[in-house]
Amino acid sequence: MAIHKVLGTETEYGIVVRGDPGFNPAAASSLVVNSYPGVRVKVQWSYEEESPGRDARGFGHDTYGLIDSEGAVVNSVLANGARLYVDHAHPEYSSPESYDPLEAVLYDKAGERVMHKAAVVASETSGRQVSLYKNNSDGKGNSYGAHENYLLSRETPFGDVIRYATPFMVTRQIFTGAGKVGKENNRPDVDFQITQRADFFEEQVGLETTLKRPIINTRDEPHGDPARYRRLHVIIGDANLSEVQVFLKLGTTALMLAALEDGAIPDPLDLLDPVEACWQVSHDLSLCRPIQLDGGGSATALELQGRYLEWFAKYVEKELDEPVWNQLIEEWERTLSLLETEPMQLADTLDWVAKKRLFEGYVARDGLEWSSAKLRALDLQYHDVDPEKGLHNRLVARGEMRTLYTNQQVEDAVSTPPQRTRAYFRGRCVSDFPDSLVAANWDSLVFDVGGSHLKRVPMMEPLRGNAERVGALLDEAEDAADLLRRLEG
Numbered sequence: 001m002a003i004h005k006v007l008g009t010e011t012e013y014g015i016v017v018r019g020d021p022g023f024n025p026a027a028a029s030s031l032v033v034n035s036y037p038g039v040r041v042k043v044q045w046s047y048e049e050e051s052p053g054r055d056a057r058g059f060g061h062d063t064y065g066l067i068d069s070e071g072a073v074v075n076s077v078l079a080n081g082a083r084l085y086v087d088h089a090h091p092e093y094s095s096p097e098s099y100d101p102l103e104a105v106l107y108d109k110a111g112e113r114v115m116h117k118a119a120v121v122a123s124e125t126s127g128r129q130v131s132l133y134k135n136n137s138d139g140k141g142n143s144y145g146a147h148e149n150y151l152l153s154r155e156t157p158f159g160d161v162i163r164y165a166t167p168f169m170v171t172r173q174i175f176t177g178a179g180k181v182g183k184e185n186n187r188p189d190v191d192f193q194i195t196q197r198a199d200f201f202e203e204q205v206g207l208e209t210t211l212k213r214p215i216i217n218t219r220d221e222p223h224g225d226p227a228r229y230r231r232l233h234v235i236i237g238d239a240n241l242s243e244v245q246v247f248l249k250l251g252t253t254a255l256m257l258a259a260l261e262d263g264a265i266p267d268p269l270d271l272l273d274p275v276e277a278c279w280q281v282s283h284d285l286s287l288c289r290p291i292q293l294d295g296g297g298s299a300t301a302l303e304l305q306g307r308y309l310e311w312f313a314k315y316v317e318k319e320l321d322e323p324v325w326n327q328l329i330e331e332w333e334r335t336l337s338l339l340e341t342e343p344m345q346l347a348d349t350l351d352w353v354a355k356k357r358l359f360e361g362y363v364a365r366d367g368l369e370w371s372s373a374k375l376r377a378l379d380l381q382y383h384d385v386d387p388e389k390g391l392h393n394r395l396v397a398r399g400e401m402r403t404l405y406t407n408q409q410v411e412d413a414v415s416t417p418p419q420r421t422r423a424y425f426r427g428r429c430v431s432d433f434p435d436s437l438v439a440a441n442w443d444s445l446v447f448d449v450g451g452s453h454l455k456r457v458p459m460m461e462p463l464r465g466n467a468e469r470v471g472a473l474l475d476e477a478e479d480a481a482d483l484l485r486r487l488e489g
Contacts, residue, residue, distance in 0.1 A: 081423030096423030179352030198282035422465030436480035
């Protein structure tokens with residue numbers, strides 16, 4: 001039986017300082033992270049058990065990219081168990097570990113609130129308007145990531161992950177794209193495309209995340225017991241604002257990986273040239289362009305996703321009884337059906353369709369060319385996390401985008417950790433013992449309780465440290481030292 005798919009997201013936000021075209025993005029990002037007004041602990045991120053240079057294919061070295069000097073200095077752990085820090089000159093929110101895709105949506109959306117709160121204070125502090133965007137491209141040839149993480153069994157051969165995940169990742173773009181005006185990275189000209197990231201992928205498999213980006217990233221850094229777990233670090237995906245779309249993106253991928261572990265994918269759907277297919281799918285707004293399959297034949301991305309839906313619907317019926325998976329199958333079926341027949345009916349569900357409808361209106365009304373500066377500005381404005389300025393947020397306020405959570409539920413998730421993963425223990429420690437927490441990473445916390453040595457609490461099991469296991473313990477502990485005594489006892 002497949003192991004439970006604990007999952008989460010990591011989003012680098014675009015940043016602009018108005019009135020200062022020569023602003024230093026690293027300094028501005030540091031200002032944002034340091035300005036967050038919510039409950040948090042500024043900690044040294046502990047790299048002791050991290051190995052971003054280790055390759056799942058069996059090679060690499062543990063010191064590759066080990067210490068990001070910006071992130072090491074400007075790093076916070078939040079009361080909801082998330083990490084807020086500077087990564088590659090961008091403010092990044094890494095969500096807490098979530099139990100299922102629905103919960104992961106909630107904490108991904110909480111990240112938008114966290115970033116907006118930080119930007120407001122940063123603007124007040126600096127006297128300049130600091131704007132943040134949940135997007136993936138600055139339109140000047142630079143792309144930044146919206147990554148996903150999924151817990152895998154170490155017993156799953158990584159070669160199988162590469163083979164089965166590649167066609168799925170390439171073709172899922174039809175419902176994971178955030179939409180973008182124009183092209184980048186020397187790809188063919190296009191007025192508008194489905195995704196923001198597809199133009200930047202240049203290899204099928206690799207360790208890099210910022211150069212020669214691969215469809216399948218091979219970083220072998222499980223953030224858990226390395227004898228039991230892998231973590232699939234997915235970098236081919238857009239930063240979505242639509243809650244339903246985030247659910248589709250995370251849910252279908254988690255389901256695919258579970259089916260892979262259970263041997264429930266009947267046939268590999270190998271692509272002849274996955275890298276070329278990647279941008280071709282993004283550029284094909286008709287959804288009718290066939291992709292060449294390895295060994296002969298072809299199929300459209302929509303047809304291939306239809307096969308996955310058929311296979312995984314049977315898998316859910318047979319193997320999974322949690323309601324979240326039935327909800328996912330229903331949403332997936334609706335989305336593929338409308339993409340085939342009436343794609344514009346998904347303007348309330350998919351960011352790229354919502355954008356396309358919105359921009360076509362401007363083109364028709366104002367006689368704009370797709371290359372116009374106004375459309376590119378609107379493209380950016382769609383992703384503004386400011387609820388008063390972001391075009392997506394305006395659509396939500398007008399009831400034109402479907403949602404899964406209320407404003408209050410998202411706001412509560414800003415300060416409350418997930419209940420069913422180890423993120424609960426981390427978040428509670430931030431809230432309850434902020435003065436004693438000195439360092440952290442995903443699988444451990446380090447406390448200073450006044451003794452001769454710092455105390456490290458390992459958290460190698462993602463599903464332990466939940467409210468059921470440690471809630472009473474945390475409630476009863478008088479301070480961090482008492483908590484550690486109780487844990488040791």
